[in-house]
Amino acid sequence: MTGLRVRHRKTLALDSVDLALGTGVHGLLGPNGAGKTSLIRVLATVAQPSGGRVEIVGQDSTDQRGRAEIRRRLGYLPQEFGYYPGFTVREFVAYVAWLKELPGARVPAAVERAVARVGLADRIDAKIKTLSGGMVRRVGIAQAIVNDPSVLLLDEPTAGLDPEQRVEFRELLRELGASATVVVSTHLVEDVAAACTEVTLLDRGRIAYRGTPEALTALGAASHGPGDHPIERGYTAALRAHRAPRGTEAAR
Numbered sequence: 001m002t003g004l005r006v007r008h009r010k011t012l013a014l015d016s017v018d019l020a021l022g023t024g025v026h027g028l029l030g031p032n033g034a035g036k037t038s039l040i041r042v043l044a045t046v047a048q049p050s051g052g053r054v055e056i057v058g059q060d061s062t063d064q065r066g067r068a069e070i071r072r073r074l075g076y077l078p079q080e081f082g083y084y085p086g087f088t089v090r091e092f093v094a095y096v097a098w099l100k101e102l103p104g105a106r107v108p109a110a111v112e113r114a115v116a117r118v119g120l121a122d123r124i125d126a127k128i129k130t131l132s133g134g135m136v137r138r139v140g141i142a143q144a145i146v147n148d149p150s151v152l153l154l155d156e157p158t159a160g161l162d163p164e165q166r167v168e169f170r171e172l173l174r175e176l177g178a179s180a181t182v183v184v185s186t187h188l189v190e191d192v193a194a195a196c197t198e199v200t201l202l203d204r205g206r207i208a209y210r211g212t213p214e215a216l217t218a219l220g221a222a223s224h225g226p227g228d229h230p231i232e233r234g235y236t237a238a239l240r241a242h243r244a245p246r247g248t249e250a251a252r
């Protein structure tokens with residue numbers, strides 16, 4: 001994306017963002033209101049940018065035909081994910097596969113594989129309304145990966161998962177990131193440290209930092225800012241450096 005700008009009435013949620021994302025797991029970090037969801041919604045083609053250009057899987061997202069192709073090859077888990085509570089897990093994930101225009105003959109196996117990958121094989125015929133919050137979140141992840149997407153967008157996917165599930169989920173992320181472009185927005189820097197190949201830190205609609213989790217950790221180790229873990233200190237140090245008036249960084 002180049003010069004990406006997103007405006008919500010008077011708020012400029014993203015301001016001239018240039019970002020190129022390749023294969024791998026990209027962690028999107030930032031304080032509340034930084035613009036993470038706005039960015040993911042534009043990439044998911046559910047929101048239109050106010051300016052700039054976004055190209056996904058070689059297609060222009062402002063072009064109607066381009067958008068159709070992008071949607072077929074995209075997986076998206078929104079922050080608040082809508083589902084039909086009376087559907088079973090199998091029915092719901094199959095419904096999404098149908099929306100993604102997966103060939104009918106491939107749907108049953110694709111649904112079973114996606115559900116197994118999120119660890120819900122034993123609940124595949126349970127109605128979604130009977131599942132716990134963390135399980136519903138995992139159904140959300142299953143529907144996002146059912147079409148083996150080239151681009152997978154996950155907005156706060158670990159919210160509601162218990163520690164064991166989070167560890168398993170990170171493993172799944174690493175697996176998916178080996179062949180797809182995965183973008184994960186999160187407040188949990190440990191998830192980034194464990195599963196991401198690259199980190200983008202947003203602040204007030206702009207990119208405050210880009211680098212590897214290792215580089216962010218090293219930044220934290222060299223700083224004396226707040227945080228219990230070096231990567232948390234790296235997060236605060238990068239934010240502070242971005243917010244400091246130009247020319248004062250060296251003095252901090």
Ligand SMILES: Nc1ncnc2c1ncn2[C@@H]1O[C@H](COP(=O)(O)OP(=O)(O)OP(=O)(O)O)[C@@H](O)[C@H]1O
Binds near residue numbers: 008009012030033035
């Ligand atoms: N529908 C909307 N109408 C008006 N302002 C909005 C709307 N959606 C987002 N905003 C504003 O745009 C800015 C970016 O919001 P966004 O939800 O993208 O941030 P975020 O980084 O995802 O935040 P969080 O971590 O809280 O989810 C914020 O100032 C927010 O108040």
